[in-house]
Amino acid sequence: MTSAPPAAPVAAARPTVRTHHGDEVADPYEWLRAKEDPEVIAHLEAENAYTDARTAHLAGLRGRIFDEIKGRTLETDLSVPSRHGAWWYYGRTVAGKQYGIHCRAPLAGPDDWTPPVLSPDAPVPGEEVLLDGNVEAEGHEFFSLGSFDVSTDGTRLLYGVDTEGDERYTLRIRDLATGEDLADVVTGTSAGACFSPDGRHVVYTTVDDAWRPDTVWLHEVGTDAAGDATLFHESDERYWVGAGFSRSDRFLFIEVGSSITTEEYLVPADDLRAEPRSIWPRREGVEYSATHAVVDGEDVLYIVHNQDALDFELVRVAASDPQGAREVVLPHTPGRRLLDVSAFRDWGVVSYRREGLARMGMLDYASGAVAEMTFDEPLYAAGLGGNPEWAPPVLRVGYGSFVTPGTVYDYVVATGELLLRKQQPVLGGYDPAEYGQERVWATASDGAEVPISLVWKRSFGDPGDGVRPVHLYGYGSYEHSIEPGFSVARLSMLDRGVVFAIAHVRGGGEMGRQWYEDGKLQHKRNTFTDFVACAEHLVATGVAEPSRLVAEGGSAGGLLMGAVANLAPELFAGVLADVPFVDALTTILDPSLPLTVIEWDEWGDPLHDAEVYAYMKSYTPYENVRPGVRYPRILATTSLNDTRVYYVEPAKWVARLREEGVDALLKCEMVAGHGGVSGRYNAWHQRAYELAWLLDVLGLAEV
Structure with a gap:
């Protein structure tokens, strides 16, 4: 019955x-x-x-x-290593374990730009485990990593953990030589905290009672968080704040934004207590994002903005006088929605959408020309992967489609060649x-x-x-x-x-x-x-x-x-x-x-x-x-x-x-x-x- x-x-x-x-x-x-x-x-x-x-x-x-x-999933696997400093950084997953394991291995030498081919069945020479999510999650029903950053010299790890699901993270700093955490503990932070380039400070944000990121803080490593300095506070409830360093390590960018308006500030990375300097004063309805580059020995900012440009345009300004003369690099083109520019020492990468698909192209600093990367499938998703280095000869690119599993390439800038590094294994034929x-x-x-x-x-x-x-x-x-x-x-x-x-x-x-x-x-x-x-x-x-x-x-x-x-x-x-x-x-x-x-x-x-x-x-x-x-x-x-x-x-x-x-x-x-x-x-x-x-x-x- x-x-x-x-x-x-x-x-x-x-x-x-x-x-x-x-x-x-x-x-x-x-x-x-x-x-x-x-x-x-x-x-x-x-x-x-x-x-x-x-x-x-x-x-x-x-x-x-x-x-x-x-x-269908290769449960024990490794990601493609990404170069940063003197190390290759990568992640491990292990059958039966819920969370990833963050690892690194040393470069073979300063000219080593070919990531090692790693096998889950073989030990990696010189491997160091930086953080094992399974260990950190012990005793908790929920575990989320909201910040993860290694100091430029590779000696310390900054990480932020949420064990409730409310997206409030507790920051800690680990000495990678000993594997022990320092006494530094910062509670109630947002995601995305990072070390300063010299490793002496941590920049992080906190939220107000309405869960709006509103304050950027500076923490000196080795000190009590109660003494942390306020770098920036946004009192207008319509705006959130965020902060991060340029790939060049020359500037801290503080971004203030609503859904329709942006203002960004520059702070020299070697003088983080300096007064933040507005790039462009906020103007209702104007959005922009800036990135630092060096062209002909001059510090410049490439800025993607929508002032009188519905689908955005790209301009270049002097970093010393960002509100001065603007050089139009890519004019507004209806139907080509400019999204972002990633700046490297010798060239940039422009990300944009056209005809319903995400696209990207190499930006020549001298001519302003963009050489688009092309892919064969009519439908696909592609974008830059992890590229922390300032002067790489190759770019990490992620690609996939409805039918093509996630694929990692290195794009050789000099030749335009795409080098296949890994494709997501899908077991079962x-x-x-x-x-x-x-x-x-x-x-x-x-x-x-x-x-x-x-x-x-x-x-x-x-x-x-x-x-x-x-x-x-x-x-x-x-x-x-x-x-x-x-x-x-x-x-x-x-x-x-x-x-x-x-x-x-x-x-x-x-x-x-x-x-x-x-x-x-x-x-x-x-x-x-x-x-x-x-x-x-x-x-x-x-x-x-x-x-x-x-x-x-x-x-x-x-x-x-x-x-x-x-x-x-x-x-x-x-x-x-x-x-x-x-x-x-x-x-x-x-x-x-x-x-x-x-x-x-x-x-x-x-x-x-x-x-x-x-x-x-x-x-x-x-x-x-x-x-x-x-x-x-x-x-x-x-x-x-x-x-x-x-x-x-x-x-x-x-x-x-x-x-x-x-x-x-x-x-x-x-x-x-x-x-x-x-x-x-x-x-x-x-x-x-x-x-x-x-x-x-x-x-x-x-x-």
């Missing part, structure tokens, strides 16, 4: 009244925000128990998918020729052409030859681009006949700055309608049908999932929303919550603008659940210690969906952060859980 399904948890309705711009809203589930309330924890645990019971039949499938991921990839285009409701990237296994037929189960992914915020990269876990879907697709919707950066502008603020609905248009295109062209179409997105992409579930529930059989930003209006109305004020540039300021309030209220998923409508099945995942999207948002959303009889599940990790669980095996289990649920929705749980 089959037992009756368990009853879903029912959150008590205790309305909290919210009043803004004359609009009064009674929110029945806002009480779930009280994280320290035992009743809230009990409710989350009840949700987890219910979800466990509802998905218990998938335990076998989850186990099979986990085994597939594990079976993986053959890229068995898989196809292409880009198709959907027409949005306003006529915009929206790219969709597809990958599938050829043995099931090409998309359009017959209706196939389809997994459609989207994000569409912050000008973040979703690249067509390789995934071992995705093979478990493709090998069961699923077509995977990415909808490159507006709000992302795939098609240039205007693509982003057309999917933010008062144009945010374009993000949602673009995704719907992509789903409709896949159905209209015979690739998919609603009963076999699932959607996935996380964080701001989780807001997208909630919005499309409201807009077009009939198009999808299931929706997976990872750490979803589904109660956006409540969050953005509260400036005391993490990152809210900074987020006003992305979403608008509903607290002070009635029009923005009304617009956000019209689409925020929690407030727009439709009564009497048949929704797709929904799984929302979250983490109790997430500081970016609070657990309360999906918890409230699921409670509201249940009011309308929606089959909605909530899975809350009780010890994790925004990125989910830590540890590679834990992450594989988590992904297997999600994929098993998607396959169940697609009717492929037994495959």
Whole structure:
């Protein structure tokens, strides 16, 4: 006899009244925000128990998918060594261990630019273990490394650890000769701390109560952190700060930014207590990023900026007078979105997007000409890898595609040759020729052409030859681009006949700055309608049908999932929303919550603008659940210690969906952060859980 399904948890309705711009809203589930309330924890645990019971039949499938991921992964492996100073730095993974091991080995000599070919089965001559994440994680359910830097002379290691998932890191310094940590301990830091070039100081940042990085600090090695000096503090709540040294080691750059405005400051690396000097004073709506180079013996700054240049242009200025004359190196070219310049002693590397793909080219300092690196596949993801050296003859480049596993090259600058250093091993007989990839285009409701990237296994037929189960992914915020990269876990879907697709919707950066502008603020609905248009295109062209179409997105992409579930529930059989930003209006109305004020540039300021309030209220998923409508099945995942999207948002959303009889599940990790669980095996289990649920929705749980 089959037992009756368990009853879903029912959150008590205790309305909290919210009043803004004359609009009064009674929110029945806002009480779930009280994280320290035992009743809230009990409710989350009840949700987890219910979800466990509802998905218990998938335990076998989850186990099979986990085994597939594990079976395709070379568990004991080494990364390609990267040269810095007198050492080759690389990472190890060991079968059965959750975390990576950070190592180094000495160069053969000063002219050694060919990384050693390392074997996981053979000892590495002169190897030193700098930090073993498995040792550091002992006794903790969660472990994340937020800072990792070795002093220029190679004698000390700086590292920052988070064991809660709240992205607050404790910094320590290790003497690499003895393996012992110094007495220096700095708590409550952000990620990305670094040594000064002389190794005498550490530069780090801290956050305010709203989790905004607001202060840059200088710590002298060997002293009490209580005496650390403030290098820079930003009081404007709209701006965050960051800091790092130029590759030349000549300057500390302090960056102050919002979503739409940037200001950077220079501090001489040999005089870190000097007053920071503004490169360009901040101007509302102007973004820029600067890097230091030396051209004809003169210190210069290459600056990528968008002043009167929608897709950005590149200029060069004197470092001694950055607000003086500007020499245009690469003029603004519509459709070529300049992203960044990495400066080396003899040349630079320009990163940009064109025709929906990430690209890069060598910049000749003398002529300003750019020689683009070319790749054969129509869809790919490529970018610079770790290149810490100031004057290398080769550049480390990372490459991959939907069908090509992650590949590491060294690009020989003198000849343009790409030297293959390593390709991610995929065990079990993986053959890229068995898989196809292409880009198709959907027409949005306003006529915009929206790219969709597809990958599938050829043995099931090409998309359009017959209706196939389809997994459609989207994000569409912050000008973040979703690249067509390789995934071992995705093979478990493709090998069961699923077509995977990415909808490159507006709000992302795939098609240039205007693509982003057309999917933010008062144009945010374009993000949602673009995704719907992509789903409709896949159905209209015979690739998919609603009963076999699932959607996935996380964080701001989780807001997208909630919005499309409201807009077009009939198009999808299931929706997976990872750490979803589904109660956006409540969050953005509260400036005391993490990152809210900074987020006003992305979403608008509903607290002070009635029009923005009304617009956000019209689409925020929690407030727009439709009564009497048949929704797709929904799984929302979250983490109790997430500081970016609070657990309360999906918890409230699921409670509201249940009011309308929606089959909605909530899975809350009780010890994790925004990125989910830590540890590679834990992450594989988590992904297997999600994929098993998607396959169940697609009717492929037994495959």
